[in-house]
Amino acid sequence: MSLTLEQALKKSPWQGKPRPADALQWLTRAGEVAAILAIDQVKRDRRQAVPAAEVQLLKNAGLTTLLGPVQHGGAGQHWDTAYKVIRIVASGDGSVGQLLGYHYLWAWAVRLVGTPEQIDAVEALYTANDLFFGGAVNPRDGDLTITEVDGQLVYNGRKSFSTGSKVSDLTVLEGVLQGTDKHIFAIVPSKQDGIVYHDDWDHLGQRLTGSGGVSIQDVRVDWASAAGYVDKIYQSRTYETLNLPAIQLVFTNFYLGIAEGALKTAAGYTREKTRAWPYGGDNKDSAGDEWYILEAYGTLQSRLWAAEELANSAGAEISALLHAERDALTPEARGRVAVRIAAAKQAAVDVGLEIGTRVFEVTGARATANTVGLDIFWRNIRTHSLHDPIAYKRREVGAYALRGQIPEPTWYT
Structure with a gap:
């Protein structure tokens, strides 16, 4: 196609x-x-x-x-x-x-x-x-403020990031009910006067995600739309804490996809345009015969395959939990899958950044032309992999390996 x-x-x-x-x-x-x-x-x-x-x-x-x-x-x-x-x-x-x-x-x-x-x-x-869904739920910003007016919940505030919201049909909002510690999620129509998009996403990578800021002004929902609330009381369960490992594995997989795209694009360029080096004393007829190019592709492909298999394994594990009965999930099972996903994420970031850099070594100087666009892959992974510090994922895996400690659920774990 x-x-x-x-x-x-x-x-x-x-x-x-x-x-x-x-x-x-x-x-x-x-x-x-x-x-x-x-x-x-x-x-x-x-x-x-x-x-x-x-x-x-x-x-x-x-x-x-x-x-x-x-x-x-x-x-x-x-x-x-x-x-x-x-x-x-x-x-x-x-x-x-x-x-x-x-x-x-x-x-x-x-x-x-x-x-x-x-x-x-x-x-x-x-x-x-x-x-199509977008979300305005960046936890590093101050929460949206919710007030109760005439029996309705009214959301107000601003979020610095709102990926996909401008092109979405539905937006997930999250805020705190004024005077309480109650976090309330609600799903609202994206196209309404009370949701104003700032079109200010101008970052190094992931440039087509529409991840700019959004202002929420007097967006109203009924209590019936307050997710998980019955008679204004939240029905809590361990299952809800799968949200964080589930999205961390989303990150992991699009990092791996970007890395796949980088390697595939580079390989096509190498086959078609890269020239063999004529001054090495062991001259080859084509770049595809150069030992250092073959070694590099072999190393990068092997590491990518290994990271993908770890992601596949973690994906199968969390999928089984996500599709099981919600009340069946235990904190221990949740913690174990979170550790596995933390391991998969760090592997994806490491190999993705390595591939995004080393593709230039196996394509050559002319491949740095803006028309070729090999820069896009490193920029994309580098940008999003800063979403939350990868060092904390390494620490979570280390604490499990050394002390058998599973991570406590947080907004990022």
């Missing part, structure tokens, strides 16, 4: 074709999306337009309802497949992989904290109407 994004939107390559029937077919569909995105990834990154077209492509491909219930028109797939889909899409465009991963997490948020009635309502709404 060699369509550009613009061409794919004019005439969907999946129009009239049956929907994928199993996990393997969905991974193939994700690969088709990645191939479209990869063609003009660099041009779109440079342009930094609002990623509305990219989100529409995800919808047209059916990927946005991958986790949605079958009875409402979704694919009914599990998280272990979703994580691989995120990785594959990110191999074509890291920003779009992040958008899709965040969408999956926010679409699942109602299962993490909601009542059974809220779960049914939200999943029916987003799946049947193919709605």
Whole structure:
């Protein structure tokens, strides 16, 4: 498939074709999306337009309802497949992989904290109407303030980051009820006067995620929409704490996807354009015969495969927990999977940054041209891997390895 994004939107390559029937077919569909995105990834990154077209492509491909219930028109797939889909899409465009991963997490948020009635309502709404999620839940900012007015909850405040919200249909809000310590999540329509996007995302990488700031002004919801609250009392369970390891593995997989894209792009350049070095005393006819180039690709590919297998294993473990009965989860099981995901994340960051740098060594000086765009991969991983300090993930794994200590749930663990 060699369509550009613009061409794919004019005439969907999946129009009239049956929907994928199993996990393997969905991974193939994700690969088709990645191939479209990869063609003009660099041009779109440079342009930094609002990623509305990219989100529409995800919808047209059916990927946005991958986790949605079958009875409402979704694919009914599990998280272990979703994580691989995120990785594959990110191999074509890291920003779009992040958008899709965040969408999956926010679409699942109602299962993490909601009542059974809220779960049914939200999943029916987003799946049947193919709605895309964003979120304004950056915990490093001050919480949004919630006041109760005439029996409704009124959200006000500002968030520095709100990935995907401007191109979303639904936004997850989180704030603290004034005069209490009650955190309240709610899902609201994204397109309303009370949500103002600042269009101020101008960072080194992940430039097409629309992750700029957002102001929330008098956004009202009924108590019935306060996720997990019954008669204004929150129904807490250990299951809700899976939110953090689940999204950390989202990060891990789009890092790995970006690294895959870097290695694939570099290999194509090496095969087609890199010249052998004629002054080494062991001269080769082509760059593909150079021992140092073969050694580098062998090292990078091996490390990437190892990191991917760790991510796959962790994905299978947390998927089993996410799809089990919510009340069955124990703190110990949650802690063990969080450690495994912390290990997978640090492996992904390490190999991703290494690949993002070393691809220049195996492509040559001419590959530094802006038209080639090899810089995009390092920039993307370097930017998002600063989301929370990777040193703390190393410490969590160390504490488990040395003392058998599992991490306590936090906003980042």
